[in-house]
Amino acid sequence: MSNDPSFIPFTRPSFNQETIDAVADVLHSGWVTSGPKLAEFEAALSAYFGGRPVRCFANGTATMKIALQVADIGAGDEVITTPISWVATSNVILSVGATPIFVDIDPITRNIDLNKITATITSKTRAIMPVYLAGLPVDMDQLYSIAKQHNLRVIEDAAQAFGSKWHDKKIGSFGDLVSFSFQANKNLTTVEGGCLVFNNDAEAKLAEKFRLQGLTRQGIDGMDVDVLGGKDNLTDVNAVIGLQQLKQLPTYQARRAALAHQYFDTVRTELKSAGLESLKLELPVENFTDSNWHMFQVVLPLEQLNCDRAQVMTELKDLGIGTGVHYPAITGFTLYKNQGYKTSDTPIAERIGRSILTLPLFPGMADKDIGRIAGGLVRILKKHYKN
Numbered sequence: 001m002s003n004d005p006s007f008i009p010f011t012r013p014s015f016n017q018e019t020i021d022a023v024a025d026v027l028h029s030g031w032v033t034s035g036p037k038l039a040e041f042e043a044a045l046s047a048y049f050g051g052r053p054v055r056c057f058a059n060g061t062a063t064m065k066i067a068l069q070v071a072d073i074g075a076g077d078e079v080i081t082t083p084i085s086w087v088a089t090s091n092v093i094l095s096v097g098a099t100p101i102f103v104d105i106d107p108i109t110r111n112i113d114l115n116k117i118t119a120t121i122t123s124k125t126r127a128i129m130p131v132y133l134a135g136l137p138v139d140m141d142q143l144y145s146i147a148k149q150h151n152l153r154v155i156e157d158a159a160q161a162f163g164s165k166w167h168d169k170k171i172g173s174f175g176d177l178v179s180f181s182f183q184a185n186k187n188l189t190t191v192e193g194g195c196l197v198f199n200n201d202a203e204a205k206l207a208e209k210f211r212l213q214g215l216t217r218q219g220i221d222g223m224d225v226d227v228l229g230g231k232d233n234l235t236d237v238n239a240v241i242g243l244q245q246l247k248q249l250p251t252y253q254a255r256r257a258a259l260a261h262q263y264f265d266t267v268r269t270e271l272k273s274a275g276l277e278s279l280k281l282e283l284p285v286e287n288f289t290d291s292n293w294h295m296f297q298v299v300l301p302l303e304q305l306n307c308d309r310a311q312v313m314t315e316l317k318d319l320g321i322g323t324g325v326h327y328p329a330i331t332g333f334t335l336y337k338n339q340g341y342k343t344s345d346t347p348i349a350e351r352i353g354r355s356i357l358t359l360p361l362f363p364g365m366a367d368k369d370i371g372r373i374a375g376g377l378v379r380i381l382k383k384h385y386k387n
């Protein structure tokens with residue numbers, strides 16, 4: 001974080017005064033942990049997702065772990081996923097004792113390549129866990145047709161896809177288990193938090209047990225514990241922030257889409273006026289119907305540059321522009337390498353993980369920020385262009 005007011009971070013949450021007042025009301029109310037505001041938030045989310053059952057959790061990681069527990073996935077089971085995600089995706093698979101199977105990504109969408117899934121299915125495969133990077137969904141028809149054909153559960157890591165759509169349907173309003181994160185950087189935040197959308201009340205009830213010590217209450221004084229649960233409940237303080245964010249969501253979404261539009265226009269114009277038409281800078285898929293524009297990511301043409309990504313990021317930072325890396329291939333982390341995973345097994349993910357760069361995008365950005373960022377990036381690329 002920089003104290004320079006002109007510094008543009010890669011993201012920043014927006015909270016209005018009404019949200020701050022609503023938090024104060026909860027703090028004054030005498031009940032601050034899971035209670036009436038959580039129930040209200042879960043009901044609002046359920047309405048948002050067309051009436052499907054929804055339960056909230058302390059964070060997106062706990063949400064996905066509980067999804068795996070609800071699907072009874074554990075030791076000896078395999079779960080197919082993508083190497084280009086926040087490491088939480090595969091960490092939760094390991095944490096329930098199952099084995100992540102990494103399938104390479106599509107270089108255009110940067111999501112798991114659905115065409116490569118079938119070849120990796122074995123008798124141990126129990127589920128597919130796709131990730132919608134930057135909020136862009138995969139082909140949901142193809143995903144669910146593969147799952148149906150092989151009798152697999154789908155646990156959607158839709159952490160980045162709140163507000164995204166598939167054709168006319170909201171992500172989360174259909175499908176199997178759909179997990180969202182409300183972490184501070186996500187399009188809808190409760191500071192920390194997450195929610196899981198279910199197909200039926202029985203699985204929602206089971207998830208309630210997993211989130212609170214496996215507990216069931218009976219009558220005024222009865223309780224029982226019949227499964228091993230953890231402590232993963234969302235508080236009313238967080239829930240009330242989520243309720244306010246839900247009201248703001250359409251405004252935030254429109255702003256993100258408008259800024260993304262400007263990025264495409266401005267980056268292309270800057271490249272052209274710098275005479276860099278031959279520079280193979282990869283832009284995101286220009287999808288303004290399905291994506292929620294959680295992030296705007298470019299893939300740097302490192303083979304055409306005489307520097308690495310770190311150098312580009314450093315020079316952008318010197319211009320007061322924050323960037324991020326989402327993400328290096330998970331299989332390159334020591335924990336995963338030690339288990340025998342290799343980045344070279346998924347070469348597209350390896351390349352993109354090395355060269356992907358997240359530019360600033362958040363509702364509070366000014367129009368002029370886009371010009372400053374695109375102009376700065378193109379100047380840096382021109383300086384390091386090899387021919």
Ligand SMILES: *Cc1c(COP(=O)(O)O)cnc(C)c1O
Nearest residue numbers: 059060061085086088159181183
């Ligand atoms: C944010 C995120 C998570 C984890 O969510 P937390 O709320 O931070 O635990 C998991 N997967 C992806 C793709 C994410 O972006």
